[in-house]
Amino acid sequence: MSSPDILVVGAGAAGIAAARAVLRAGRTVQVLEARERPGGRAWTDSTTLGAPFDLGATWLHQAGENPLTPLAAGLEPFDHDAVRRHVCFLDGRLATEAEMADYDTAYAAFHPRLQAALATAPRDASAADDAPRGGFWDATVAHWEGPVIAAAPLAAMDLRDFMATQLGGPNLLLPGGIGGLLAGLAAGLPIACGAVVERLRWGEAEGVVAEGGFGRVAARAAIVTLPTAVLAAGGVRFDPALPPATEQAFHDLPLGLLTKLGLRAAGDDRLNLGPFTGLERRVSREDETAMTFIAWPFGRDHLMGFLGGEAAWALEREGEAALTDFAFAELRRAYGGRADRALRRAGALASRWGGDPFARGAYSHARPGRAGARLDLAAPLAGGRLCFAGEACHPRFAGTVGGAWVTGEAAARAALATQS
Ligand SMILES: Cc1cc2nc3c(=O)[nH]c(=O)nc-3n(C[C@H](O)[C@H](O)[C@H](O)COP(=O)(O)OP(=O)(O)OC[C@H]3O[C@@H](n4cnc5c(N)ncnc54)[C@H](O)[C@@H]3O)c2cc1C
Incomplete structure (x- = not known):
């Protein structure tokens, strides 16, 4: 893997949106995805029941405002x-x-x-x-x-x-499933599957470095889109430690099942x-x-x-x-x-999202008194060198693929701004 401008950790809706936005801006991107497939919590099984079945995201909610509605236009939305x-x-x-x-x-x-x-x-x-x-x-x-x-x-x-x-x-x-939609939107993106990020160094003056069994990838900025429950469980070690407000947000936005x-x-x-x-x-x-x-x-x-x-x-x-x-x-x-x-x-x-080490639940809610955690999590760090995105970051469409998509695009804008 060469050194991209932007590194995206996770190839769910937020990561796919972020990667597409970086490429649209004419910059290079590398996505590191732990599983052997993109889509994250949007996943369609098309064989077991003899027809597509969404194990995760099922509906495009609030379709009039959902950024995925126009992208699904050719897929016979119902x-x-x-x-x-x-x-x-x-x-x-x-x-x-x-x-x-x-x-x-x-x-x-x-x-x-x-x-x-x-x-x-x-x-x-x-x-x-x-x-x-x-x-x-x-x-x-x-x-x-x-x-x-x-x-x-x-x-x-x-x-x-x-x-x-x-x-x-x-x-x-969608007759072919939301997972099918996202798999199509991920097609052609530079996604390395089976790449579990274990450590992210973001204190370098020059940028960030992700490390894991895949080796080491350096970039100017990173967008991390992992589920909050994975982050709260220490799924990635951040070096230096994250600001307390970011770290606290992982814990204040747990995933239900x-x-x-x-x-x-x-x-x-x-x-x-x-x-x-x-x-x-x-x-x-x-x-x-x-x-x-x-x-x-x-x-x-x-x-x-x-x-x-x-x-x-x-x-x-x-x-x-x-x-x-x-x-x-x-x-x-x-x-x-x-x-x-x-x-x-x-x-x-x-489905088995609770025991899945790369999800640890279905989607986020805010603990009582912690509605503000979504914006704490979404705030870019080090001028955009490290950004978090994903469904938990959206204060209005949290818990949805559409919300995740919007936060991925926003994080891409913040990360790209570090280089202009
Ligand atoms: C049962 C269920 C039903 C749902 N129903 C709906 C619905 O009807 N409509 C709707 O809009 N939403 C629904 N959702 C929610 C929706 O699926 C999520 O909000 C959305 O898919 C989250 O996208 P994301 O990019 O934020 O996170 P994810 O999709 O979780 O993407 C994060 C990615 O990071 C990867 N990852 C994790 N750890 C690492 C690591 N260490 N290194 C590298 N990669 C890693 C994961 O494998 C994953 O691919 C549902 C979810 C579930 C589980």
Whole structure:
């Protein structure tokens, strides 16, 4: 590897965006990626289920403002919201229309309540402090907003950051997967795969030096895009030590966990669910272990299961068989023995982001009182010689591929400025 102008550590959305921006500016770049593939937490498996299945990022959220929407234009993006419907089970039966209307009412009250609390909430308020509780559907709403969508309990998340990072539609799905999109955007970039960066020296007057089993790469500036949980665990040694505010930000922006499971149909039974129908159940506690499903995306013969928060960490530790057992137990609550006949246990596909040493979780949230950590992390160091980027750095679109992309481009601008 020759000495590039800019070194990028990590080839996820942020690293790919940064590398493309450096090349567009007419400078040279080298990307060092630990895994044997680019894409990071956006990864599409196209073989196990006989159709593409995103193990990580699934939707392009808030598509009108998402920088990846125009880049996905030729990939048949599909507006999920246009066909979105869901069924909800409680006590082993389908909720009635009146019960669903009550559920919708409870959901509609959630965000306005938290929004109203912002004006007077203490600096370290969590998203749980003012969440509605006690109503028949409140725990189910909290379960969705915490573990399922944000991948962590509401009490673990800063109220202001939680509200600032709320996402809206349109929510686009890609038939070939978000991982497929990013793999295409990475094509042709100078990415060295299997290159685990162990140490980064950034105190040199002349630039930076990355070291690992691959050897040593020197550059004028470096952009580090690793997940905050990897950085907090000391995945890279920085020499000299980082400023305390940067180091603290790694710890104040932990990753929650969302696990995805793909289960294939055994025959023709589609459980009376149309393509893209959401299947969920009422829970009585926010932290109840519960799995939700989206049926037969694009008319394909698999269900997508989602399990988030503490339950996801626990079941990932128990292993894939335990996760599949749990998914079947959930489906049996709604369909009894029909679930065992309709779906195959063999050939299930599960994500394992928690134990993955290059992710250590799904996506970030801010600890109560630490909404400011995102900007602390994104602040360029040594005049741009060392910049951090990645989903955790975006104060509005944190936790998304689009947010990661924007921070990668911003870091590239800061790093390039060191050389002008
Ligand atoms: C289950 C799940 C569902 C999700 N759903 C959505 C969704 O629907 N929509 C959405 O927008 N987002 C979603 N996300 C979040 C989205 O995937 C991330 O926000 C985004 O991909 C993060 O990109 P990044 O570049 O910041 O980090 P990453 O993609 O994690 O990239 C960092 C890269 O650094 C590499 N690396 C780590 N350590 C080293 C090292 N020491 N040396 C070199 N390289 C290293 C990693 O291998 C990785 O490739 C989801 C994530 C998960 C896990």
